[in-house]
Each structure stands twice: as C-alpha cells, then as structure tokens.
Amino acid sequence: MARPAHATLNPRKQPRQARSQATVEVIVEACIQVLLQEGANRLTTTRVAERAGVSVGSLYQYYPNKQALLYAVLAQHLNKVGDAVEVAAQSASGRSLPDMVVAVVDAFVGAKLAHVDESRALYGVASDLEAADIVNAIGARCCKAVAAMLSTAPRVRFVDARLSAYIWFTAMVGSTRAMLEGGAPPKMLKALRDQLVTLGLSYLQSEAISTRQKRTAST
Amino acid sequence: MARPAHATLNPRKQPRQARSQATVEVIVEACIQVLLQEGANRLTTTRVAERAGVSVGSLYQYYPNKQALLYAVLAQHLNKVGDAVEVAAQSASGRSLPDMVVAVVDAFVGAKLAHVDESRALYGVASDLEAADIVNAIGARCCKAVAAMLSTAPRVRFVDARLSAYIWFTAMVGSTRAMLEGGAPPKMLKALRDQLVTLGLSYLQSEAISTRQKRTAST
Amino acid sequence: MARPAHATLNPRKQPRQARSQATVEVIVEACIQVLLQEGANRLTTTRVAERAGVSVGSLYQYYPNKQALLYAVLAQHLNKVGDAVEVAAQSASGRSLPDMVVAVVDAFVGAKLAHVDESRALYGVASDLEAADIVNAIGARCCKAVAAMLSTAPRVRFVDARLSAYIWFTAMVGSTRAMLEGGAPPKMLKALRDQLVTLGLSYLQSEAISTRQKRTAST
Amino acid sequence: MARPAHATLNPRKQPRQARSQATVEVIVEACIQVLLQEGANRLTTTRVAERAGVSVGSLYQYYPNKQALLYAVLAQHLNKVGDAVEVAAQSASGRSLPDMVVAVVDAFVGAKLAHVDESRALYGVASDLEAADIVNAIGARCCKAVAAMLSTAPRVRFVDARLSAYIWFTAMVGSTRAMLEGGAPPKMLKALRDQLVTLGLSYLQSEAISTRQKRTAST
C-alpha cells in the first residue's frame, strides 16, 4: 500500500541479516537528524552516511538514490500518521460525533507530536520530489477512513461525507503544520489539540443534517 | 514590513528605469515558469535567465544570488495574499461575524486563485531557505489583522482572539494548500470557498462568547 | 551525415566565439593525448580537462557527457578517413582496376598514417559505446563509394560489387589495424601499402568477370 | 604458451576439484553473457557473480581481480582460435596452396562461428587492458604457423612468407571482425567463408614465385 509509483524509488533490497537491519535504521535516523540540523538543502548522501557512521556505499546498497531514501523516510512517517488516523477512525465508528472528533484529533495530533522532529524535518521534503504522490495517497487514505467513520454517526447524515472529511482533515493538517513549522512552543501545541476539537466539531455539526424524529417537539 | 532578515537576500538594486523594471518582472515571471514546469530541483539561475530571455549576468545584476531571487518571488506572492487579507480584514471591521468570515475567505481564496500557478509553484520553495521567515512573517501579519477584526465583532467577545485567528487562518491555508498541491480541479476549488466559510463561521461562533444582555433570563 | 543516433551524444553547443572554438579544439586534442598515454580505462573527463588546461565545466559546456566527447573524437577521425576514401573512389572512377586499387589504398593508408596517433588511440574506444553505429556507418559509406567505383571499371563486371568492396575494404582495415595496434615500426607500415595493393588487386581480379570480346578465340 | 605477462593476471589457483572446475566455467560463461547483454561498461564483478549464481567472494577466489578474469576469458577464446589455426596449418603442410587456404580459412571461420557470442562479446574487451599482449601473442602464433605452412607449399616459394602470412591472416581477421561487429546475418557469414578463400588464394598466388621447371616450354 502506498508503494512508490516510480520503480527507481523502491528500496534496493530488503535487509536480511541483522547487521543490515541495523544499518538501514541508523541511516534513516541519520537522515532525519541531518534534515533537522542542516536543512533539506544541505542534505547530501555523504552527510547522511557520515552522520550514520557508515560509508556512502552502504547507503546506496539499500537505497538506489537520494530520492528513494527521502521517499522512504517520508513514507514511513506518513504511514505512522495515516495508520493512527485510520485506526482511530475505525474505533470511533458508530460513536457520537463529539467522540469521533476527539478520537481523530487525538490520534492525529498524538502521532505528530510523538515524532515532532520527524514531522518538522519532513515538511520541507514533501514538496520536492514525486513525494506529492505519497502525501496525496496518505491524505486520501485518511480522508476515506474519516468519511467512512462520519457516515456511521448516529442521528445525523452528511450530504457529502467525503468532502467534509477532506476539509476537516486538511484544515487540521494545516494548523498543525503551521505550528510545527513556526516553531511553536509546547504550550501552544497543547492548546492546538483543544482548538482542533472545537474546529472539527463545530464544522461537522454545521455540515451534518439531523435525522432524528422530533416527536417530543410535536407533542 | 516583512524585510528580509539576511542582508544578502536583499535585491541588489532598486530598479528605477523602466527597462530595469521590465527586466526584473520578466525574470520573476520566468522563475515561476521554471518552477512550475521543471520543479524546484531543476531551477537553475541559467535556466531562469534563458527562459527570461536575458543573460545570467543580467540576472545577477538584480539579484545577488539565487536565494535572493527565490526570496523575492516568494515575498512578492505572499505579500499579495497578505495585503488582500489585511485589506479585507480592515474593511470588514465592525461588521457581523458572518460578514467578516465571508470577506476574509473571499479575499484569501480570491488572491490564491488569482495566481494559482504562483501558488502551486511556490509551495515547494517555501520550505527550502530562510523563507520560513517570510512565511511566518506574513502569516503573523494576517493573523494580527484578522484578530483585530474579530475584536470589533458586535455582540461577541473572544477569549483569545489571536489564537482563534491563528487556528482559523492556518486551517484555511491548510485546506487550500491541500487542494492546490493535490491538483484539484476548478470545480472543487469553487466548493472550497463555501466550505471555508462554513468552517470559519462555525468555529468562530463556537469560540465567541455572547456579550448580549440576556434580559429575559434575569427576569 | 553520420549524425549521432542518440540525442545525448550530440555536442551541446556550437562554439560561436573564437575563444570557444579554441577550447573545443584543445579538448579534443587532449582527449586523444590522454587516450594514447593513459589508455581508455584511465580516460576521465577530469583528466582530459586537466590535460587541456581547462576546467571540467568547460568540457561539459561543449559535450553533454563523456560518451559524447569520445563519440565526437571518433567521428571526426572516421570522417577524415571516410572522406579520403570517398574522394579517392570518385576520382578513380572509370580508371583501370589497378589504378583504382592504388588510389583507394593510398587514400586509406595515407589517411591513417597521417593521424597515426589518433588511429591508435581510437581503436580502443570504438568498441565501447554506441560507437559501433558510426563505425558501421562510415564503413558502409566507404564500401558504397568503393562499390560504385568498381562498377565503372572498364572491361570487367562484378557479380556483387558491394560484397567485393566490403571484403576488400574490411580486409584492408584489418591488416592496417593489426599493424597499428601491434605497434609496428614505420618500415613495416611502408611495406603494408604495397601488400594492400597486391591483396586488393589480386582479389578484385579474381572476382571480376571479363566482358572483353575474345575475337581470336572465336576465329 | 601465451603466458600472461603480468603476474597479477594469473588465475589465483588452478582448479583441481570438479566443483571448482565447474565454478570457474560458470563464471567464465556468465562473464561472456554479461559482456554480451550489458556491454563492457556495465561489466562488474558483482554482476558476473550474480549471473553465475555465486557470490563475489567466490569469484575472487578464482581470479585475483577483474582484469584477470577478463584476461582469462579472452585468452581462452583466443587460444581456441589459435589452436584451430595452428592445427589446420600443420595438417595442411605440404599440400597444394588452394588446399592450404581452404584448410586455414575453414579452421579460422569455423572457430569464430562456433563461438559467435564469445567473439562478439570479446572484441570490445581486447583493446582495454594489457590484453593487447595476448592478442598480439596469439596473432604471432597463428602467423608463424601459417608462414611455416606456406614454406612447405609445393612448386612455389615466398619471398617473405612471414609477411605474406601476416597480411593474409590479419586481412581475414579484419573482414570477419567487421561482419561480426556489424551484426551481419548468418547468410552473409556463409558467403564470408568463400570470399576469404578467394581473397587468400589470389593474394598468396600473387605473392608466390613459381619454382617449377618449365620443360614443356623449352621443348
């Protein structure tokens, strides 16, 4: 799922031996470090290898080129976030709208904050390459899961659950990104969560059409 | 306002003569074209100069280095958006909350859509350089203007107008960005505007505290 | 004529200024020098540039890649030889078979010996790249010219002039190559010319069918 | 016979065991395959090992370095050809000139065509390395054998049998090479043999001086 469109972005080989596994991990980690400390412009394969304490050659044994490395790191991060959102959306299916919103916001913000460094480091990468592909793919995956969840909300119906999910999700992404890129302090990040709940809940309630029978009112 | 932090990013000279002015414009335009058609990775000063129909030497007469060029292009674009939002916010001061929301959304979406190419092209650039600076600066400018506007809303009060403005604005930016980067079709872009109104209005109404005298209640 | 099949092998730009022209020449010369003194394996663009006294960058302004450089050098050499053979073949048209043979052998051997260094240096290059293309193209050009010439020989007719031309020409190439690659001394190279005349003449006379009326026999 | 000039080119060990023998053969075969399918430029020890189904390490157990491998493959091929020619030349000693020519041509062309792939693949290799050494060595061996054969021709004498042998042999090599490198179709390759007989015979008859007593003429 969410496999690179271009063959050349595929990892070169699956590490079999334990040694290899370690090498790959150390490379990915180094990549994030370099991204964070030096910026995307100064991210060179040599520098990543150096930071990782391996030779360039080793790096190229696992990634056919620089883009593939970045792609892999980005995909790994996005998948973590995507998985979190997907799981949350599934778990919250059938619950009340407020519960849904809280679940998804917590999952999303939680995943992002659990890997703040990764998040911050990768914003700059996403635009470069064909990365747009995965970004969109993961985005679509999340929206789909959220839309599905929304469709199970009790007593309400969405005219266009997919669109509502899209707007909500991308809005959430936008605010979070702004905070992380802006170097917001932890205090703000806490507030973010509450605001995103309000943002999501109020928006979705506006979009929702009540399907409840208003018997009491008529009586 | 929104002055470059780094001295080296300043344009080399202020074009006074008409010819110079034209050259600068043609270069900026070429830069956007290249960005759009070749991507940030393949954006080279030589290519920009070629596309602009001038020599590299000429390009370097107006911009001390590549970053300065990108910085200028980005700043120009962001300022257009920032100005539009600022003007809208000022104009809508004192009007009703729905009016405010409509005004700001229209200004923002309008400015973005009026320069879709620029927008799309520049998302990739923003992360690279010290561009974060302007992005944040313009963001702050917009939020400030919006917060000021919100404070003039009749019959309501915001506990933290600045925060509300921030969340709303960044959410709006997020959804718009997602659509533009995702290559959404014009139809979707139309729908975007309405959704952003709903999103903004419902959120702000949730955040607003009514200051209206509730006579009936006290009685 | 004999243009590179692959776009990437085309020279990058035609030198306009006098300075450029000089640079290109010096690069080509250096390429041959390096080939000769270091061998094809140690031919690197850096080394060629160094030897030429220019920067690598300059080299790449005129040749998009290493192959294109080699291709150009090879093509230039082969064209010299091809032209010589073609001219000789045309000039000798209608003359007697022995005259034809002498003309072509002299042209070929002459062209090769006039650029012994080039010849020696380039044998190693030809096999590498798509160079096979030009080698074959020039070979075909020569054979065509020779075949045309043979068809004009008085009093004889060739069953398959094209084939005879091919065998003769390639045989000539073979012996010459062997001598040059074997590092034969000048004395031998002199003898080569005479032997090639004998080789060509005897072969072609064997292949030729007399068309002369044998009156005495019929009487 | 035809021992490598450079110590480092010697195969690392003489494979005694059957398994080793098999490994060596599979490597040599793989080398030719790679050469043929990927070209000399893309011939890497790793690729050869892969194709051979062994590890690089194993390859290096039998060949101290890449050149040694290529050298061995080339030497093996050339020796096959050289042996064939040598045997033919010895067998044809004392026979008539036409018989000699037919014998040698058949041996040479036969040997080449029996291993067309090898032949084609190795042309590109020969120029690279110190391979010139073996190429020349085998060439000399063939010429020596042919010259010796020529000296036994009945009723004729060669002023310079060595030179005649050289010219003839190299011419034969040249035409054959041209055909193989040019990718000539099988049909042409058939014709080649006949042409080479004509070429050789006519040339050698031109070079030969008759030593027969012309009694009938005096009578």
Add this chain to the structure above:
DNA sequence: CATGAATGAGGTTTCATTCAT
C-alpha cells in the same frame, strides 16, 4: 570454503557565480 555487507576512492556531472569582452 562460501557469503554478501561494508568500504571509500574515484568517476561523472551540475550549477552558482565571476569577469573579460
């Protein structure tokens, strides 16, 4: 003996920038 992960020197190529014309 075999394996294949690791190495890193060295090759190719790009591109921001300068400066003679």
Add this chain to the structure above:
DNA sequence: TATGAATGAAACCTCATTCAT
C-alpha cells in the same frame, strides 16, 4: 551595461575489493 564562456567546489553514485561471519 549586457553577455555568456569559464570556473571548480561539491553533489551524486559506482564498483573493485576485503573480511567478518
């Protein structure tokens, strides 16, 4: 002032070779 040839640091990537397992 405008030009574009020249520069060369630095990036990407390969591959012959070694050596721990």
